[in-house]
Amino acid sequence: MPVPKGSTIDPERTRAAMMEAVTPVLYERGLDGIGVAELCASIGVSKETLYRHFGSKDGLVEAMLEARSERVTSWLAEAAAAAGDDPRDQLAALFDALQQWYDDPVFRGCAMLNAAAQHHVDPVRAITARHLDRYLELLTGIARRAGAADPHVLGRQLLMLVEGATVVAAHHDPAAAGEHARQAALTLLSAAPRTGLQD
Amino acid sequence: MPVPKGSTIDPERTRAAMMEAVTPVLYERGLDGIGVAELCASIGVSKETLYRHFGSKDGLVEAMLEARSERVTSWLAEAAAAAGDDPRDQLAALFDALQQWYDDPVFRGCAMLNAAAQHHVDPVRAITARHLDRYLELLTGIARRAGAADPHVLGRQLLMLVEGATVVAAHHDPAAAGEHARQAALTLLSAAPRTGLQD
DNA sequence: CAAAGGTCGAACCGATCGGTACGAACTCGG
DNA sequence: CCGAGTTCGTACCGATCGGTTCGACCTTTG
Incomplete structure (x- = not known):
């Protein structure tokens, strides 16, 4: 106050x-x-x-969505970074953080996706698209550091796992959604064709 | 008329x-x-x-969501079944059908998820949960017929790919979302531990 | 102390909301 | 041809919507 x-x-x-x-x-x-x-x-x-x-009310909504997107992305990025230098560990930590989110009793899915689903207005959809951009950049970075030959495709597939896990946790069953997604993500990371060069 | x-x-x-x-x-x-x-x-x-x-308006909404859920699930099941007996082919065909959906200019994501995101009322959320149940049953069946040792986990991971691809296609970029998800799904299917017994 | 400006609370606005009521038009089964 | 059942069009209801305005209150600045 x-x-x-x-x-x-x-x-x-x-x-x-x-x-x-x-x-x-x-x-x-x-x-x-x-x-x-x-x-x-x-x-x-x-x-x-x-x-x-x-x-306007929409102005407040857009400001809070933008802030929330940055905050949650930073939170995930920090969770990944705290896991060390191994991209596999970073990816696993990211999904562990997601599971932690799903376990929160007030979890109701991704606020940006929920907003975009109801507000067909452009500004809100643009914020949601930027939000997915942030996630994608984070995941593509992990894929690149893991030596994936095509980090953009792998990053996109990991993004689908993140969003899919969030959807399933929100609308079906939050239990173990993050764990199952993590396992799938690590499988994709292992199976992805890789280049000899890692930065 | x-x-x-x-x-x-x-x-x-x-x-x-x-x-x-x-x-x-x-x-x-x-x-x-x-x-x-x-x-x-x-x-x-x-x-x-x-x-x-x-x-009521809600009554109409709920009736149409229920009908749509059944229709889209049947459509995907038929696309998979039409691909033959090989579970891998069925899975690939399912994601091809999804890409076909994403390419539709009026595609706006999953109607049930969109509805559940805005209507916090129970009936709509229940319909959405049942919708994911239908998808899960379809995917678990494929996983089981493919000889996965734990078809429920694999089915759930495939469900995340389906929903994640739909989210990404709706809110980020519909191009190739189905193709990338299909490739990931087949990777998961190949990498999944399997039992010697297939039905 | 006085002016400037941020805030509150409540009154107020026109528009729209979901839902109801009713008479008239219409098609059917008997 | 007659009554039962369906539909339309419109008017109407109270409630709520997003947004505006205004006087009073308060704090900071000078």
Whole structure:
């Protein structure tokens, strides 16, 4: 509660706090599942403040999706990096991190994919596409460092496993989805044709 | 236009025609992206008729999702079956069929997943779960006939590839998503430990 | 202390929402 | 030909939608 009533202590602070607070609400209720009035009430902010900072409900949605995409991608990248230098270990750690996410009781699938599924508007879909770009870059890097002859194709296949595991965990059964995907990913990594040159 | 004005020629016909006509509209616009009035207008039916047959907008949505799930699953199963008796050929044919779907300009991802992402209501999520069940059964059958030692795990991994390919095709790049997924699927099938016994 | 500006809370706007009601038009089985 | 059943078109309902406005309150700046 950094903003009791009125203040100009730091407008940027208010904006950041709003995005922080609104993330779980929009994630749980869905973009169209909550109105602006209730949304503002739940994050303890007036409508005027919302429209001052974000211009519209969609503006807030887009800002929070962008922030969330960067955060979750960084989280996965760090989980992979913390596993050491072996690309196989990095890949395994990445899927372990995913399983950890699936085990969270509030897990409801990928927020960006959920958003893109309901909002057919362009900005949201563009954010989702960039989100998949980030994932793809991360996975392609692992594939390249593992010496895959065609890291782009392997990276894309790994991306499908990541997204597929997330879908299955969200809509079917979260138990062991990450483990099964990890096993499949390592199999693909092992079976991929490789070049002699690794960087 | 099987129903010009008033008639009792066949109430069931009206119901079936409605579900047929409403499918592409809801798929393209999204469940909450179109109101009941416009929805009825676009399928050439009055609101009274809609509520007579389905009780509510959600009722119509659920009926059409269920029908679509069965139809698309059957379509994939038939594509696989038409490829012959070799499980590898069946799996390849299934992903070829998926690529064919992705190439359709109106392709917007899996309707059931899209619906579940926006409607947090239980009935829709249950339909989506059943939809994944159908896919899983199809893929597990292929895995079993291929002699996989653990067809349930392999089937689940293949399910992740199917769903992941669909997500990537819908939200990132539809080109070659099915081909890349097919290649990965065949790799998993080849690499899977197998029992000596095949039925 | 005064001006400037961020915030709140509530009132308010037109539009649209899902759903209901009803009379008229129509097709059927008897 | 007559009543039962279906459908259409439209008007209508209360609720909610996203968004705007405004006066009061508060904090910072000078």
